[in-house]
Amino acid sequence: MPALNGHWRDDGFVPGAEVNPGIAVSLRQGGLLAPVIHHADTLSPQDLMARLKDLVQRARRGRLRGSETSGATLTVTSLGEHGVEAVFGVIHPPQVALVGFGAVVERLTVRGGRGAGAGPLSVRCVSLSVMELTQTAVDELLARIGPYGGHMYLPGDLDVHELTDLLGSRYGAPRTLVLDGFTDPTVDESRGADLLVPFLDRAVTIRAWAYADQWIATGTARDAEGAERPVLAVAHREVPRPLAVFPGEDDEDVDWLERLKGITGWTRSDQRPDVDWAALESRLGTALPADYRRMVETFGVGAFDGYLDLNQEPWTELREDGLLIWAGTEAEDVYCWRTDGDDPGRWPVVVRSFDNTRDLAFGPGTARFVCHALVDPLHPYSLARYFDTHWFMTYGVS
Numbered sequence: 001m002p003a004l005n006g007h008w009r010d011d012g013f014v015p016g017a018e019v020n021p022g023i024a025v026s027l028r029q030g031g032l033l034a035p036v037i038h039h040a041d042t043l044s045p046q047d048l049m050a051r052l053k054d055l056v057q058r059a060r061r062g063r064l065r066g067s068e069t070s071g072a073t074l075t076v077t078s079l080g081e082h083g084v085e086a087v088f089g090v091i092h093p094p095q096v097a098l099v100g101f102g103a104v105v106e107r108l109t110v111r112g113g114r115g116a117g118a119g120p121l122s123v124r125c126v127s128l129s130v131m132e133l134t135q136t137a138v139d140e141l142l143a144r145i146g147p148y149g150g151h152m153y154l155p156g157d158l159d160v161h162e163l164t165d166l167l168g169s170r171y172g173a174p175r176t177l178v179l180d181g182f183t184d185p186t187v188d189e190s191r192g193a194d195l196l197v198p199f200l201d202r203a204v205t206i207r208a209w210a211y212a213d214q215w216i217a218t219g220t221a222r223d224a225e226g227a228e229r230p231v232l233a234v235a236h237r238e239v240p241r242p243l244a245v246f247p248g249e250d251d252e253d254v255d256w257l258e259r260l261k262g263i264t265g266w267t268r269s270d271q272r273p274d275v276d277w278a279a280l281e282s283r284l285g286t287a288l289p290a291d292y293r294r295m296v297e298t299f300g301v302g303a304f305d306g307y308l309d310l311n312q313e314p315w316t317e318l319r320e321d322g323l324l325i326w327a328g329t330e331a332e333d334v335y336c337w338r339t340d341g342d343d344p345g346r347w348p349v350v351v352r353s354f355d356n357t358r359d360l361a362f363g364p365g366t367a368r369f370v371c372h373a374l375v376d377p378l379h380p381y382s383l384a385r386y387f388d389t390h391w392f393m394t395y396g397v398s
Contacts (some may be wrong), residue, residue: 004097004140005073013096022072022095023052025059035059036072074099133159138166141232147214151198151233153223160230163218164207171209171216172302172394178206178219190267192217194235204228210265211306213237213389256367257294263374264304264392271300271394272312280313284324288314289337289344291367292326299392304370305383306393308335323350326366333381337366351381 006016019041022034035055040048058064078101145152154163168174177187177196181204187193192208192215199206199221206219215235220228260266275297281287296312303309308327315325318336327335332354337347338361349362349369360380362369377384 004099006096007073007094008096016073018073020071020073022075023055024075024077025056027060033059033064033069034072034075035064035068036070038071077101133162133166135166135170138163142216142234145232145234147234149194149235151195151231153221154230154232156227156229158230160205160218160220163230163232167209167216167218171211174207174209174217176205176207177217178203180205189238192235192237195233197235198233199231206231206233210237210391211393212387212391254368256365256371257291257298260295260367260371260374261298263371264390266299266392270297272297284314284316286324286339287344289347289364289366291345291365295367295370300394302392302394304374304392305387305390307383307386308370308373318352323352335369 005019006014008014018039020036020038021040022036024032024034026032035058037043037048037051037055040051043051055064055068058068072095074095075098077098141152141154154160164174175192177184177192183196183203184191187196192210195208195215195217196203196206202222204220204222206217206221208215208217213236215233215237217231217233217235219231221231223229275293277288277293295310299310301310301312308329311326311328314337315334318325318334322339323336324339325334325336329335334352334354336350336352337344338350339347341347346364348364349366351360351362352358353360372379373381373383374390375384376382383390
């Protein structure tokens, strides 16, 4: 973790140019020593283990050289052999972190909703010194857990509210799974239950986000010693298989919004059911497509695949060109209707390029257009080329 490998100076954190872990070693006569494996990132696993064994043996015999006890960029310790499940150590300034490994124990595990069973689990605990909590630091913590699931206890003085805000600015409004020690009874595998498995009944407050094929959560839980600590967790998310888009698409009875909910795995209640459409349409001077109104009511503020932003009301900047803008992207393409005729349900969808040099027209149907853009790799504005699974990233509070 580059954000933890280095030293804290007067002007802030200075990343280490090398990876030099200090290894905490208990001495036979009492006390601890932390010999350093210099340039550990350049060693093969076999060479690393050989160097570790040599340093531990010489540390306990009092035969270390001075250079072998200095220059550590972080410290690693383990008390697993003594049956300790969670380890929280003292950081050695100017280092900013200590990584502790606990005992391997049997725990009930769930893998992607495909059944539960007992399996080996080792708790990795990271103690951090006071340092700025940034999106980069969060990225490093998530990378340490890995994309396939895991969890991490964080230092007790970390501001979990700040961490929640950082994750919320990226993934939208969280879903509360546990509050004051009580688990939401509606939480199941489709709503992030796998995140709670490592904490058993020790979770105090857990809030979670669905992001593509991952569940991500933070909050607090009690560690093996009973202390309440901030936590960060990742679990695999089973995204429902997309509903077929193409069969029967010419059938006028196809409910494209329901297909869109299936494609994105949307199971939440309507986010904005009380929109005053009459007032909005009166202000715009026109009725709006019914499927667009349902999309706003259902999904609320956010973006499909975290990319295609759904406007909560049409923008009118291109009204002189006969266009109303209902969505946009980071690439600054704008997704519009050409307001031809009095029936909004028959307005064609038009995508205007970011440089205003091209309008590409499609057939009518806002939800139908989004369905095709999500799953059809041949669609001119396809997101299927970038994402294997599809979701709606919520920005607003549910």
